[in-house]
Amino acid sequence: MAIPFIDLAAQKARIGASIESAVLRSSITAPISWGPEVRTFEADMARFAGSTHCLSCANGTDAIELILLGLGVGKGDAVFCPAFTFVATAEVVPMTGAEPCFIDIQPDTYNIDPAKLDDAIEAVKTEGRLKPAAIVAVDLFGQPADYPALSVIAKKHGLHLICDSAQGFGCTIDGQQPLDWCVATATSFYPAKPLGCYGDGGAVVTNDAALYERMVSFRVHGGATATDAATMNYTHEAKYLNVRIGMNSRLDTIQAAILIEKLNIFAEEIALRQTVAARYNELLQDKVAAVPFVKLGYVSTGRNIPSSITIATACRPTSASQASRRRSINPIPLHQQPGYSLFASGTGDLAVAEAKAKTVISLPFSPYLDEATQDEIIAAVCELQRLGGHGV
Numbered sequence: 001m002a003i004p005f006i007d008l009a010a011q012k013a014r015i016g017a018s019i020e021s022a023v024l025r026s027s028i029t030a031p032i033s034w035g036p037e038v039r040t041f042e043a044d045m046a047r048f049a050g051s052t053h054c055l056s057c058a059n060g061t062d063a064i065e066l067i068l069l070g071l072g073v074g075k076g077d078a079v080f081c082p083a084f085t086f087v088a089t090a091e092v093v094p095m096t097g098a099e100p101c102f103i104d105i106q107p108d109t110y111n112i113d114p115a116k117l118d119d120a121i122e123a124v125k126t127e128g129r130l131k132p133a134a135i136v137a138v139d140l141f142g143q144p145a146d147y148p149a150l151s152v153i154a155k156k157h158g159l160h161l162i163c164d165s166a167q168g169f170g171c172t173i174d175g176q177q178p179l180d181w182c183v184a185t186a187t188s189f190y191p192a193k194p195l196g197c198y199g200d201g202g203a204v205v206t207n208d209a210a211l212y213e214r215m216v217s218f219r220v221h222g223g224a225t226a227t228d229a230a231t232m233n234y235t236h237e238a239k240y241l242n243v244r245i246g247m248n249s250r251l252d253t254i255q256a257a258i259l260i261e262k263l264n265i266f267a268e269e270i271a272l273r274q275t276v277a278a279r280y281n282e283l284l285q286d287k288v289a290a291v292p293f294v295k296l297g298y299v300s301t302g303r304n305i306p307s308s309i310t311i312a313t314a315c316r317p318t319s320a321s322q323a324s325r326r327r328s329i330n331p332i333p334l335h336q337q338p339g340y341s342l343f344a345s346g347t348g349d350l351a352v353a354e355a356k357a358k359t360v361i362s363l364p365f366s367p368y369l370d371e372a373t374q375d376e377i378i379a380a381v382c383e384l385q386r387l388g389g390h391g392v
């Protein structure tokens with residue numbers, strides 16, 4: 001039997017009934033768009049994240065763009081992001097008029113390399129064509145980026161530090177969450193993410209009230225905020241006063257109703273993920289080139305939210321049967337993607353990102369992966385190693 005890459009059915013078996021009644025309730029009682037569930041979910045998210053504000057939106061990509069727009073990032077600005085990530089991290093940058101600059105990753109965590117970032121910022125400053133404006137760090141595969149080091153660099157150069165936690169929402173370093181170092185955290189509720197809904201959704205959490213207010217405006221067509229309205233003369237409703245060029249990025253009411261139920265069990269699912277991930281690491285560590293590495297300080301008191309189990313292999317298997325069980329999530333680093341070849345990379349080559357893109361693959365993973373299925377996956381990895389003869 002084919003093993004699903006992410007087993008959504010197991011979670012549905014557990015809380016499916018409460019989700020179904022929440023969906024029915026929301027669609028019977030709420031207005032078609034932006035029902036009360038959206039507000040309730042935003043309040044629940046802010047509580048979970050320990051933030052003063054949560055802004056829900058249509059997807060994780062918009063969440064990152066809303067942060068950049070809210071911070072005023074645009075034409076003439078450089079935004080630094082890792083070369084090894086899902087494309088959405090960089091995609092939103094040219095949408096604001098700014099340019100992405102791709103930075104190599106650390107070989108152990110797969111996250112943006114702070115030393116190389118610092119060099120790249122200096123190089124952009126020396127070149128003088130663009131003004132360094134922001135860093136978008138990514139919690140790839142659920143592991144927090146090195147925020148303590150990144151925030152020192154951001155402060156030194158006067159840049160905004162933004163967290164793309166679509167794959168790691170809820171992760172912490174020594175009990176502190178990315179938001180303790182960043183101006184805002186973006187996340188996605190795409191079903192495959194750690195906290196997923198049944199369609200598309202996204203959110204930003206932040207403690208910056210002024211940024212939140214501007215993002216509220218950009219989220220729905222750039223309508224006037226209370227601050228805008230206080231300084232302007234108008235005779236109609238403030239929402240029809242379009243102060244900025246915005247977008248339409250509402251979270252759907254039904255998705256909010258589903259997310260309220262899912263957030264209730266999210267902390268418990270994080271713990272389950274860690275148990276499943278630890279077992280993968282233990283059983284695979286002497287069988288593959290590298291199992292997921294989690295920084296020691298991060299493990300003892302921090303929370304890694306494994307969103308996928310990514311192992312390094314000696315060569316990437318390509319046959320259809322192999323691909324059915326294992327996936328390479330980021331097979332091409334962003335600086336090598338045709339749509340992004342125009343943009344700059346940090347100083348030197350991006351050798352680590354290029355090497356990892358060729359050798360890492362992700363295994364089926366969910367908080368509910370049972371040991372028998374997991375053993376079957378591990379056996380398949382070992383079998384491939386025997387057949388391939390040069391490691392998996």
Ligand SMILES: *Cc1c(COP(=O)(O)O)cnc(C)c1O
Nearest residue numbers: 059060061086088089166188190
């Ligand atoms: C999934 C993802 C996004 C985008 O989220 P969507 O909801 O699909 O728009 C952004 N960044 C990273 C790292 C992601 O994995």
